[in-house]
Amino acid sequence: MSDPEIIEQTIAFVKETLQGAEGGHDWFHIQRVFKNSLLIAKEEKVDVLVVGLGALLHDIADAKFNGGDESVGPKLAQQFLADLGIDPKTIDHVVKIIENISFKNSLEIQQGQKFDSLELQVVQDADRLDALGAIGIARAFNYGGFKNRELYNPDIAPNLTMTKEEYKKSKAPTLNHFYEKLLLLKDKMNTKTGKKLAERRHQFMLDYLEEFYKEWDPLVATTPFNNVNA
Secondary structure, eight states: OOHHHHHHHHHHHHHHHTTTOOGGGSHHHHHHHHHHHHHHHTTSOOOHHHHHHHHHHTTTTOGGGTTTOTTHHHHHHHHHHHHHTOOHHHHHHHHHHHHHOOSGGGGSOOTTOOOOOHHHHHHHHHHHHTTSHHHHHHHHHHHHHHTTOOSOOTTSOOOTTOOHHHHHHOOOOHHHHHHHTGGGGGGGOOSHHHHHHHHHHHHHHHHHHHHHHHHHOTTOOSOTTTTSOO
């Protein structure tokens, strides 16, 4: 089977599997990450098939929609790729990308257990880009609505020292997520292209927050968390 045929079958599998998914983690999220991965990959010496498969399968069964079980996605991807007859080395690489791509995993990394590759860095940058800018804002509030969270509560400050478990269990207002994750991503980008693309999206979020606070309370001239991770 040729690489284009493998990608075509993977796209069909992902579309079918993610039917009815929450809007921020649906097929269109995967499609955007896939396209940005290919864009970033143009400037890097990577295995493009691994990048493509990693991007397409990275959220095939997100743990937060599977009772917090982080093993479901990697197992589903591994079985799918094995059924396609993909070579074990490629499967192992793609599975490791899925296991290590998440932001929450960066909050609690055990020494000697972290996997890294240029392919992972490319897909991770593409995934993080989709959490930034206009799309990132839309996704954050869509998920907050899905979980029935407050938009903002001035009495609940962001938790800037969360562990991985605290992050997974957080029920904080959606706006806190900007400070606890989204505004941190620009400085966590891996590739030159990823860093460049993140700059504009990061600034867009800062501009949005400034406008949000002005509309929330027009009597307050400065943002409550003006000096936090901006």
